[in-house]
Amino acid sequence: MASISFTVNARPHTVDVDPKMPLLWVIRDVIGLTGTKYGCGIAQCGACTVHLNGVPVRACSLPVTAAANKAIVTIEGLSADNSHPVQQAWIEEQVPQCGYCQSGQIMAATSLLKRNANPTDSDIDAAMQGHVCRCGTYPRIRKAIKLAAQKMKNPTSKS
Amino acid sequence: MTTKTISRRNFIKLSGMTGTALTLGIGFSALGKDSPVLTAALAEAQNIELNAWISIDTAGTVTIINHRAEMGQGSFQAVPQIIAEELEVDLNQVKIVFAQGSQTKYGSQITGGSSTVRGSYKRLLRLAASAREMLLEAASRKWNVARTELVAENGQVIQITTGEAISYGDLVADAAKLQPPKEVKLKSPRDYKVLRKPMPRQDIPMKTNGQAVFGIDKKIPGMLYAVVERNPRFLGKLKSFDDSAAKAMPGVKHILPVKMRVFSHDREGVAVVADSLWAALQARKALKVEWDDTAFPHHSSEQLYAQMREDVKNKPGLSFRTKGDFKRAFETSAKKLEAIYETPYEAHACMEPLNCIAHFQNNKLEIWGPIQGPDWVQADVADLMGLKPEDVTVNMTFLGGGFGRKAFLDYPHEAAVISKAIQAPVQVFWTREDDMTQGPFRPGMIYQCRGGLSEQGRLQAFETRMAGQNMDHQNPGADKMAYNSNVTEGFLETYLNSMPHYSFSDIPLESPIPVMWWRSVYSSTNGFAFESFLDELAHAAGTDPLAFRRNYFWDARYHELANRLEEVSGWKNRKPNEGWGVAITECFSSIVGEVVKVSRKPDGKIKIDKVWAVMDCGWYVNPDTIRAQVEGSIIMALAAATKHEVTFKEGKAVERNFDSYKMLRITDSPEIEVHVVDNEEKAGGVGEPGLPPFTPALTNAIFDLTGKRIRKLPFALEEV
Numbered sequence: 109m110a111s112i113s114f115t116v117n118a119r120p121h122t123v124d125v126d127p128k129m130p131l132l133w134v135i136r137d138v139i140g141l142t143g144t145k146y147g148c149g150i151a152q153c154g155a156c157t158v159h160l161n162g163v164p165v166r167a168c169s170l171p172v173t174a175a176a177n178k179a180i181v182t183i184e185g186l187s188a189d190n191s192h193p194v195q196q197a198w199i200e201e202q203v204p205q206c207g208y209c210q211s212g213q214i215m216a217a218t219s220l221l222k223r224n225a226n227p228t229d230s231d232i233d234a235a236m237q238g239h240v241c242r243c244g245t246y247p248r249i250r251k252a253i254k255l256a257a258q259k260m261k262n263p264t265s266k267s
Numbered sequence: 268m269t270t271k272t273i274s275r276r277n278f279i280k281l282s283g284m285t286g287t288a289l290t291l292g293i294g295f296s297a298l299g300k301d302s303p304v305l306t307a308a309l310a311e312a313q314n315i316e317l318n319a320w321i322s323i324d325t326a327g328t329v330t331i332i333n334h335r336a337e338m339g340q341g342s343f344q345a346v347p348q349i350i351a352e353e354l355e356v357d358l359n360q361v362k363i364v365f366a367q368g369s370q371t372k373y374g375s376q377i378t379g380g381s382s383t384v385r386g387s388y389k390r391l392l393r394l395a396a397s398a399r400e401m402l403l404e405a406a407s408r409k410w411n412v413a414r415t416e417l418v419a420e421n422g423q424v425i426q427i428t429t430g431e432a433i434s435y436g437d438l439v440a441d442a443a444k445l446q447p448p449k450e451v452k453l454k455s456p457r458d459y460k461v462l463r464k465p466m467p468r469q470d471i472p473m474k475t476n477g478q479a480v481f482g483i484d485k486k487i488p489g490m491l492y493a494v495v496e497r498n499p500r501f502l503g504k505l506k507s508f509d510d511s512a513a514k515a516m517p518g519v520k521h522i523l524p525v526k527m528r529v530f531s532h533d534r535e536g537v538a539v540v541a542d543s544l545w546a547a548l549q550a551r552k553a554l555k556v557e558w559d560d561t562a563f564p565h566h567s568s569e570q571l572y573a574q575m576r577e578d579v580k581n582k583p584g585l586s587f588r589t590k591g592d593f594k595r596a597f598e599t600s601a602k603k604l605e606a607i608y609e610t611p612y613e614a615h616a617c618m619e620p621l622n623c624i625a626h627f628q629n630n631k632l633e634i635w636g637p638i639q640g641p642d643w644v645q646a647d648v649a650d651l652m653g654l655k656p657e658d659v660t661v662n663m664t665f666l667g668g669g670f671g672r673k674a675f676l677d678y679p680h681e682a683a684v685i686s687k688a689i690q691a692p693v694q695v696f697w698t699r700e701d702d703m704t705q706g707p708f709r710p711g712m713i714y715q716c717r718g719g720l721s722e723q724g725r726l727q728a729f730e731t732r733m734a735g736q737n738m739d740h741q742n743p744g745a746d747k748m749a750y751n752s753n754v755t756e757g758f759l760e761t762y763l764n765s766m767p768h769y770s771f772s773d774i775p776l777e778s779p780i781p782v783m784w785w786r787s788v789y790s791s792t793n794g795f796a797f798e799s800f801l802d803e804l805a806h807a808a809g810t811d812p813l814a815f816r817r818n819y820f821w822d823a824r825y826h827e828l829a830n831r832l833e834e835v836s837g838w839k840n841r842k843p844n845e846g847w848g849v850a851i852t853e854c855f856s857s858i859v860g861e862v863v864k865v866s867r868k869p870d871g872k873i874k875i876d877k878v879w880a881v882m883d884c885g886w887y888v889n890p891d892t893i894r895a896q897v898e899g900s901i902i903m904a905l906a907a908a909t910k911h912e913v914t915f916k917e918g919k920a921v922e923r924n925f926d927s928y929k930m931l932r933i934t935d936s937p938e939i940e941v942h943v944v945d946n947e948e949k950a951g952g953v954g955e956p957g958l959p960p961f962t963p964a965l966t967n968a969i970f971d972l973t974g975k976r977i978r979k980l981p982f983a984l985e986e987v
Contacts, residue, residue, distance in 0.1 A: 126517075126545065133545045142484035143477015145667070147618055148699045152925035155618060183477035195475040202467060202891055205899055206339030207474030208481060208618040208667025233934045240925065242618045242668050243339045244902025246936035248895070 114175045117185030131175050132156045132167035143183035143211045154239035157212035158182045164219040183211035194218045197256035200267050205243035213239050217253050289439035291398050292318040295374045304397040304447040318372045321398050327436030329356050334366040336378035336639045338669035340954035341892040344468040345384050348888050352461040353395035355419040368641025368661030377640035379674050381855040381952020384888055388950050396451035405441035465891035482637035482664045483622045490692045492544040493685050494551050497536035500918040501779040504559040505535040513553040518546030521689045527681035528651055529781050530741035538685050544696055563779050565918030575734035579715035584774035585750040591768030596728035600719025604807055609979040610792040611912030613709040613785055619667020620702035625682035626692035631658045632683055637666035639674035647676050652683055671784035704920040707783030708913050710736040714796035724808030729769040736782045737775035757790025757852050757959050758797050761821040787955040790854035794959025798850035802967040813849050828860050828883050835942055836862035836879040846972025850960035855952030857884035863964040865972055872985045875937040885948030893953050894941040900957030901939055906931035908962040909984045
């Protein structure tokens with residue numbers, strides 16, 4: 109067991125866990141934030157994506173020790189009231205179906221838009237290709253990312 | 268709007284069966300087929316537990332039950348949207364509550380066969396209109412104003428002349444004492460305010476901020492976590508296990524052998540129960556298990572497909588749906604065609620792997636999980652556990668995908684067995700590898716199609732012989748000489764009507780591999796064989812593939828669909844160096860036509876330029892949900908056509924995770940345009956019928972561009 113400290117959505121936490129435990133299970137089962145999902149456990153599907161010091165990471169394959177003294181942001185930290193422009197764009201374009209992969213998709217899209225305010229289709233492909241959606245919401249994800257980019261410049265933008 | 272699953276006790280409180288609220292339900296099995304509208308008083312008098320589909324309390328809060336699972340397809344929106352229309356309430360002001368599983372209470376709840384809307388909409392419209400009429404009647408009496416002077420609108424009754432309004436909440440006490448009207452007049456679709464509008468789905472905001480509770484997210488007090496090491500061979504037994512190392516690991520509470528029912532057999536394994544999921548996963552790795560795999564064949568894909576190829580040539584099979592004399596008509600045809608099509612085994616690969624919570628105590632069982640058929644789980648798990656159905660409570664969570672897999676009972680049964688053995692609440696978690704390798708799978712199929720054309724190029728004789736595992740033959744006591752009439756789903760009935768000679772036969776393959784419905788079921792592969800072969804026949808007849816199909820349409824709906832498809836896709840303006848393909852299939856009472864356009868990229872590889880789809884599902888609820896479902900169906904079909912398959916080696920599934928079962932990604936997602944036909948036909952399904960026509964439309968387009976006919980799936984688009 110190891111004692112590890114970090115912040116989750118700006119709140120400090122210290123956990124006493126097996127140092128090999130992936131960050132995903134610490135977030136879900138120790139901290140109790142279940143918006144971040146398990147999909148494959150081998151960093152192939154992106155359902156577990158969170159931001160670690162602002163960078164999207166696959167929490168299923170990252171040992172908790174890698175998060176020591178760092179800042180983690182999960183879907184719950186983006187905004188609880190869906191006020192983030194990416195969440196708003198996701199709602200306006202009616203992206204989710206089952207919704208299971210969408211936390212990861214949204215975290216990846218948020219990170220893309222932070223780096224690139226005007227992503228092209230190929231920028232979107234590059235940033236989002238690690239994220240699997242079995243319901244097939246990809247056409248709407250593409251539209252929502254473009255709408256979110258607009259909203260970040262002008263919050264009243266509509267699709 | 269809020270959602271939660273509530274117990275019966277809370278429900279009574281919430282819906283106020285005390286008489287201070289208006290609560291209406293539908294009477295099911297006990298009352299015969301006409302399923303009357305019931306008030307709390309009527310239900311009590313007849314000793315029926317009221318299903319309380321609509322409940323309006325004195326504050327005017329409307330609570331609506333959703334009796335079906337929400338797995339992405341939109342039932343969570345569709346059921347309330349239907350009720351809100353006739354009840355005249357604002358959809359955003361209603362509370363939606365998942366029903367618990369009970370067929371006697373809610374009628375069928377199985378969320379399969381694209382049946383939620385088409386199976387319930389008439390009843391739900393009638394129920395909502397009854398509630399509205401009772402509120403209007405209560406207002407009429409209260410004000411002493413004729414019913415014709417009143418309208419219901421936005422949760423209020425309003426006097427037309429004075430504009431005076433009273434909220435539903437102020438009327439419920441009086442309305443609850445009234446009898447439901449014998450007959451109600453339903454709105455004309457022309458007057459719909461809520462239905463047929465692209466109303467935003469109310470589950471979506473919960474799915475963009477992490478608040479939606481899926482099965483995997485559910486926790487109950489004192490819950491332990493279990494993972495099970497299951498025999499990777501489907502009929503294998505547990506011989507022995509050594510748990511000495513696993514038992515010594517931190518957090519481990521119990522290690523026990525476990526059996527769960529899979530059709531006629533038991534799947535065997537060893538369960539590791541711990542105080543955290545991580546501890547259970549670690550300890551499972553330390554188990555040493557020996558299996559007994561001696562009593563059954565260990566099939567490989569090569570053997571299975573070799574057998575099916577031989578079977579379609581040589582075995583008579585189970586004959587059904589025969590008309591005329593195929594053999595004679597074929598022999599005398601001017602042109603004869605024969606083709607063999609092969610489709611793979613597939614995994615459902617729901618993004619949320621299987622999981623289920625069970626709590627067995629005092630001979631009662633409560634279950635929480637991502638479950639497609641809560642009423643089936645209640646009845647069948649009760650049977651397997653030796654309980655009465657009323658002692659089994661099944662709570663639905665949101666489902667992270669279902670596609671048929673979560674209509675199966677193995678995982679709730681397994682959770683119940685473990686909870687009973689350890690006398691504690693437990694969540695059984697399946698890793699992706701557990702989920703992907705145990706099945707049930709979509710069965711692999713081989714089709715042998717033969718067709719005969721007349722001198723004029725008219726199809727006069729048609730035969731399909733299909734080999735593959737028969738889903739129905741797996742059930743206990745199944746009659747293996749019986750065919751299943753669903754096996755021809757996806758073969759366009761309209762063609763068959765106009766064909767003088769046809770013949771189908773089904774040649775069941777025996778294998779221990781469990782098989783099961785996969786989105787659009789038989790049509791998901793039948794559509795490929797049939798619509799590919801029609802394209803081959805059209806080319807042999809020298810006729811445009813869309814024009815060829817029109818020659819066999821039996822009713823006007825198909826002609827309208829084809830015309831619309833031709834118009835929206837620009838079928839008539841096809842250019843050289845483009846490949847165009849079309850396919851039309853019907854399943855679950857909806858007809859879908861799709862056109863795919865392909866071309867070669869500068870590097871010579873094929874790309875899909877665009878897909879057009881026209882859906883005729885008759886009466887419908889929400890056009891945007893339909894568009895979303897058709898988009899998703901097309902993408903799932905494209906994945907199964909070009910990306911993934913499950914193969915078997917020495918009796919075990921080979922593909923274990925997304926590194927080998929390659930999922931379709933955004934980079935491969937084509938542009939899709941979906942059109943919905945407006946008509947007054949009976950409601951058809953929405954979640955599945957968009958899937959079957961895509962793959963044949965794609966491979967027909969590839970043939971049009973390259974002259975290469977693809978008859979075996981999956982194929983790599985970049986290698987054509």
